[in-house]
Amino acid sequence: MKQNNLKTWFKSGTPWVWMNAGAVAIAVVMTLGLLLVIATRGLGHFWPADVIEADYQMPGQASRVLAGEVVQLEEVPRARLAASGLPVTAEGGEFMTRELLKVGNREVYGADFSWVVGEWLANLRTPADLTVLERREWGNFYGYLLNVKESGQLVAEGEAAWGELQRRIDRVDALHKDIVTLEKQDIGRINHGLERLRLQGRKLELQGKLDAAAQADLDAERAQWDAEYKVLETRLVELYQAFNRDSVTVRTVDGREQEISLGKVVRAFQPNAMSFGDKLGFYFIKLWEFVSDEPREANTEGGIFPAIFGTVLMTLIMAVIVTPFGVIAAVYLREYAKQGVLTRVIRIAVNNLAGVPSIVYGVFGLGFFVYVLGGSIDRLFFPEAAPAPTFGTPGLMWASLTLAILTLPVVIVATEEGLARIPRTVREGSLALGATKAETLWKIVLPMASPAMMTGLILAVARAAGEVAPLMLVGVVKLAPSLPLDGNYPYLHLDQKIMHLGFHIYDVGFQSPNVEAARPLVYATALLLVVVIATLNMSAVYIRNHLREKYKALEH
Template sequence: MSSHARSRPTGRNLIAQGEPLVWLTGGMFAIACAMIVSLLGLILYQGLSTLWPRSYVVFALDDGGLASGEWIASQPYRLTPESIAEFPERTQEKARTLLQGRSSVASEQIYLRTGNYDVGNRHFAYVPAIGVETKEPSRPAGIWLVERLEWGVLYGFPTQFTSEFSPEMDREYSMQTGLLDQIDRFRPSGDSAQGAEGDAAVSAFDQTVEQLQSQLDAKAKALEEAYRAEGSGTPARVQKIDDIPGAVATSHRKMVRVQRELEHAKHELGRLDQQVAKLRLAVRKAELAEKTDLLSRLDEGIELATTLGTVEQQWTDIRSGLQLCAEALTSEQKQSAAMQALRKAVDEQQEQEVAPVKEGLQSWLTEFTGSLPDRSRISVEKAVEEARTVASKQFEINTEIGRLEWIRGSEQVTFALPIAEPISEGAVDADRIGLGIVSLPDSDGLASYYWRSEQGTAPMAFQTKAVATADMVRWFEPNRLTFFGKLGVYASRWFEFLAGEPREAGVEGGFFPAIWGTVVMTLLMSLAVMPFGVMAALYMREYARPGWVLSLIRISINNLAGVPSIVYGVFGLAFFCYTIGGYIDGGPKKAGFDPWPSATWFAACAATVVAGTIAFFLAFLGSGSPAHMTKWRKRVSSFAAVFWILCLIGFVALVVKVPFFDGFYQASLPNPTFGKGCLLWASCTLALLTLPVVIVATEEALAAVPNSLREGSYACGAGKWQTLQRIVLPYARPGIITGFILSMARGAGEVAPMMLVGAIPLATELPLDLEFPFFHGSRSFMHLGFQIFSLGFQSQNSEAAKPMVFTATLLLLTIVTFLNIAAIWLRARLRKRFQSSQF
């Protein structure tokens, strides 16, 4: 062996072993994991911390004023010579000393939620830390945080609770006073009787009225006593600070019931308005069917019917008040001549007012419907009668709404709201009210207050603001909350966020409509895309003949998966909303197609039938096994395909050019029903967007089924469909559900198409509710993804909307995760069931 023989390397060759590639791929994996964890961590932190209650702090500033608010965070801030121009003089001196000729210096600014937007016209404030006199802020213990139905959050010191009472709050009492207010209309005239008899009748009438008034005064007193004794008692005025929370809690429990009654009354009023709209729609349908002009004169009849219904309900209330007044009298007083005369006068006055209106309505009906066809006449008469009934109910409900609105605003809390303005020490009165608040004169005639910080250097002015307890959603003292107290507020806020209605344009309140809309839309999209995608993939994999056409279709489907989602949104708006929706609403004309003449349409129909018949016979003649088909049969099969395509084109042309169809909702035009963005078209658009995902996943699942299973099934005598049904599809089911999971995850979070085909920032009605027919596909809906976009980029209060964006994002991720977990659980069960059935 040569002495120059090469010596073998003693160490390992790292490149040959692939060690650098392992480190490279591992590093990329670690970076990807870090990015995902960072994103989820940011969303979790920001989303979960949004609803946590924070302390209310007061900072003493260099200029002698105060900066107060809920301390949100301290943020980095670059201090520059340009940024200090608006600072107070003393703060500017400190900033120049800190800069020392440099272009910028790192500093901090304090981010405070000031609230009280209806007074200070701002929700948040940024306070430069360099302008703060003391690093540690003071935390006034007695301040309240009040979340309101309107105007956002309020911060203030409660100074007084007031409760106004009026016996008019009682429905029966108000009807009785309504009678007595109009009692002079029924007073007998002295000239109507002869001499002393007339005077005696007037005297008896006045005596009866006095008896009724005395009974009513006694009832008013009893009502006030019962009102004050309700619950733990609602005093007329509370000025002692320690007693205000209990009075507010008692009042709020009562007002919650009033608010529910008020919402129910308003809902009934809205339902009646919808009923009137349906009546007009029925008349419009009759007008279109009979080709007569009805709506132009119907308004006159509706107005007469509304007047009649309103007058009748007014007199119904007067008679009810008379009946209630009579019940308070003795049996002898009830049967007295004066009461008999009062009843008779009421009947006569009612007849005098109601009869002319009723005769006018009857006269109009006779004149208008005399020459109308039966269908139009019946529709008009029904609309007028229903309008009369609806008007009566509307008057009753409006009266009830007015009563409830008065009750709703009858109990209020007066707060001293902080206004961070410097005031002189000499203007302060020494007479303290409590909790560091002292009275201060106000040149504008408004009561103001004064609070001294713990350092005793910074005064703060206060302006009073009265808040109805019915407008208070939640209230607490942020600086006195314990950990468990904060946890309770946090849980309460989350419950409202998940189950409540939105307030303040979605910045506050709940997201339930958006949650419900997202879930319903996602499930409807899944129901649309799954059958279509699975059947398309089944045909392409199991039945379609391999060739360039199938390859082109597969390439197109794969390319569709990369098309931007906004393109699908534009297509959905143009095709689903304007074309199909317009066709459903108003027929071909509304969809943008000119109908054919009747003769042309029937000729095209006959040609389509002939093409279909030829295609059927050619397909029958050209059928057979591909392996044993002769040349002429293949040619016949090709001709059959051409005729089937011609038949399909003819059928589509017949549908879009039909001259006998004017839509299902022509009477509602120009207000569209389906010819606009709605839940149905949004689901169809997203189904089209996620269709490639389902097709590709299903094809891969079908391709993964071993051919030995198919061959074994064929060997046992099973046919093609039996093999697919019993062998292939059960084996591929987990892979198909994987495609379902991927499509659902993508479709649930899409925003761009939703902006065009149905999602809106605020919806008053749910697309799926308890109102018949329960599912309302023509309604627009709220979607969490669109809500995130709307809050982040279209909100007027962007600072308040920013934390809600993270919370809504967390909620959207949670919903998608739960839907995916449910689908994965189902896939695992199916896979386990299939494996257990093998032998």
């Protein structure tokens, strides 16, 4: 009886339902766990941790004072520490604690991270006046504030130095913004105008039209640009003099004094003296800086806004390119092509293209788009720029086109499936009412298939936004100093190289000279990439659901 009940239970399909439900639950838990690990390790980097000060006494050596942030703790076998050359004795347990301290002060200690043995740390303390200077270069500096100077002259010292330091950092920050605006926007506009003028003169020369009158016009316009540049250059020199005027003297915990120009300091704070509310406010400031600022210190400090901008812009351009081509190809295969051997072969080829490794598309994009197509465009339309390439070099356009070719099979297959699901009676009813085949396709079939098109676009965006390998060949670089969208004609510079979140993760994680400083930024950038992809996908899903509700009545 029990055996019959067991057979009936298996035949009912209930075990497979539970197995599928369990598999889905495990997948969801694993995904959420992965996101939680990434978020914890990435977002925790921006919290202003307390800075400890301690006496470090290695057996047989003199005691020295250390200060820094505890980044990592781990239990290490005592034998392993002894094998590494540390003076570890046989006394004690089998394991010892090893701590990774961010000690900063790279120009003093040579490295801003140091491993120490926890059992050798004594007299741990968190002095309230221990100051952290976050710098534009060389990482953090930890020490005690002694005084503030202006042009080498003492301005404030002791307790008065802290307030004076904050006021002067605000002043330096404002000057830095003025300098960046002047260099990137105003002087950048002049450089763009001078380059355009040079190319215009070269073009006239190649065409044999560079006569005395044309040369005079070019010289007059160049003189105007030069005069404007001299004014801005004078202003820039004044800003830099004011920018580098102030300095601060800091004493390290082991008694060494260091004078640091405030032009190199981003902010100064005392984490041990900060309340929870102060730390929370500081945390959100750092988080906003991460998503809105430019990278610095070999991409291990600052923000990643250029990478966010490049990723989103490239994905949008890819979507604009791949959607019409994919839809047209699917419409032809489903609505117009004769359903024979050739059509089946084409469909098989499209399905196989979806499984080709992405690096192959990158090699194709480099060979065809960059060298063949881009080189031809340069010879036809930009001969005055030779031998410097304009479109004959990796850039935004070729990166977007390469991703469009990579994701084209996904859009074709999804659109074809959507077209196949539309009832034949809908087409016949439209034709019976006097509509042509083209009108039926444009006004009835395609609108009803639009949710399927959006599904293909969602899949294309999800794959394209996370690709890295092909982009390394066709337009993505480690650092792009300017955005491809600015106020200079033609405003959108499709020939310019860009930054990308996926490549940024690879560069910071595997090419950074400072691995310990880069590690938390790898997690933070990975989390941001997931958020960007999810945002793009959710936008497409919303549009798809809206279209599905709009045309649901026609399906019935």
